Amino acid sequence: MSASALEVAGLGKTFGGLRAVDDVSFAVPQGSVTALIGPNGAGKTTVFNLITNFFQPDAGEVRFYGKSLKHLAPERIAALGLVRTFQSARIFPGMTTLENALIGGHLQVRNGPMQQMLWLASARREERVLIARAKALLELVGLAPHCEISAAELPMGAQKLLEVVRALMARPRLLLLDEPAAGLNDSETAELAALLRAVRANDITVVIVEHNMSLVMDVADQVVVLDAGTVLASGTPAQMQSDARVIEAYIGQDAEAV
Ligand SMILES: Nc1ncnc2c1ncn2[C@@H]1O[C@H](COP(=O)(O)OP(=O)(O)OP(=O)(O)O)[C@@H](O)[C@H]1O
Ligand SMILES: [Mg+2]
Numbered sequence: 001m002s003a004s005a006l007e008v009a010g011l012g013k014t015f016g017g018l019r020a021v022d023d024v025s026f027a028v029p030q031g032s033v034t035a036l037i038g039p040n041g042a043g044k045t046t047v048f049n050l051i052t053n054f055f056q057p058d059a060g061e062v063r064f065y066g067k068s069l070k071h072l073a074p075e076r077i078a079a080l081g082l083v084r085t086f087q088s089a090r091i092f093p094g095m096t097t098l099e100n101a102l103i104g105g106h107l108q109v110r111n112g113p114m115q116q117m118l119w120l121a122s123a124r125r126e127e128r129v130l131i132a133r134a135k136a137l138l139e140l141v142g143l144a145p146h147c148e149i150s151a152a153e154l155p156m157g158a159q160k161l162l163e164v165v166r167a168l169m170a171r172p173r174l175l176l177l178d179e180p181a182a183g184l185n186d187s188e189t190a191e192l193a194a195l196l197r198a199v200r201a202n203d204i205t206v207v208i209v210e211h212n213m214s215l216v217m218d219v220a221d222q223v224v225v226l227d228a229g230t231v232l233a234s235g236t237p238a239q240m241q242s243d244a245r246v247i248e249a250y251i252g253q254d255a256e257a258v
Pocket of ligand 1: 018041046
């Protein structure tokens, strides 16, 4: 067994009277891709919000490489290498595609503001390295030809790919992706799958919320199924695809997805 990058233990969150997340526990092995699936409203995004402390949990604990994230601000958590994307892409509309990607890299530039201001040789070198990395990642998802256009002009699917690139520019150890394929066409989905394979090859751990089961089957090592705020089942993608409880949870909801 490889060590856990992330452990979620007994996580709970109530909104008003609604138990959105109820005693959710799972572990994410280092270097693996874990898919978090379940019907609409199952609590998937809320689990991400609790892991990253966008919401304070009512119960439970999250550990990242054994370290409790209790009471850490979301920015501190990102700086530790636990980086997320959002269900609807959050790009900076006044900036180009390349500039949007570079924002992620600036989270981890070692040069201080003074060095950057003086634009020392080392800072220039770092910026050149960041630009080269950004361009390579943008190339991988087919966005290289659109580097210099305003990101707001990109189609929605391209904006979602750009958000994943920006998250990767922060050199995460663990990436939380909330429905990255939603709104993507077939070729964009194939580019996302290629990017995720590159991510895994670089030993970055991934938790992905995804409704596209063929993508889940393609990239996931393990699947955790949420239903009405609780963990319904977990196992390999093949096990989950043929699990009667999982199929039942999706019936009338998104039967096609299963
Ligand atoms: N900030 C909030 N305030 C009140 N209720 C919320 C809040 N966030 C989520 N909920 C409720 O918690 C439940 C779980 O929502 P969540 O967004 O986590 O589901 P999800 O599994 O991500 O669904 P989807 O597949 O539609 O994105 C839903 O009933 C939702 O209405
Ligand atoms: Mg959601």
